[in-house]
Amino acid sequence: MLLTMPSEQRDALTVAVVGLGKIGLPLAAQFAGKGTSVIGCDVLADVVATINAGHSHIHEEPGLEEAVAAAVAAGRLRATVDTTAAVTAADVVVVIVPLMVDARRAIDFSILDSATNA
Structure with a gap:
């Protein structure tokens, strides 16, 4: 939905993307490429x-280096x-x-818990 908003609404938003790995960084770059202000968060x-x-x-994603x-x-x-x-400054938060x-096959939620407790 964010990427389909009218540009004047989208450009006024700040998005925090928590986790800048193989999915988070391309998503952050996509939001930023559409004019949204993005604060990316990572523990590293x-x-x-x-x-x-x-x-x-992330080197295996074509075009990501240029987009970033x-x-x-x-x-x-x-x-x-x-x-x-970052979360305090954001209008939208994506984890x-x-x-x-x-x-x-037991799920370890500790990384998610840590990200959402920050």
């Missing part, structure tokens, strides 16, 4: 630094390890973190 400081330098740490570079250069994408501040499953 090196991932945050790479994105803020205008680069992608363009979004950062335009001031529409920035990354942080401070999830609490995309992994759920781990053990050998007994």
Whole structure:
């Protein structure tokens, strides 16, 4: 729905994307490419630094490096390890973190719990 909003409404929003992995970073870049201000959150400081330098740490996604570079250069994408501040500043929050499953097929929600408690 966000990507289909009229541009004047979409451009006024700030979106926090929590989890900048294989799904989160492309989603953040897509939102930013459509004119939305995006604050990406990740627990890994090196991932945050790479994105803020205008680069992608995900190399197998065609066009992502260019999309991140363009979004950062335009001031529409920035990354942080401070999830609490990002969520506080956002109008919309998207959480995309992994759920781990053990050998007994029990789901470990600790990463999701950590992301949503920040």
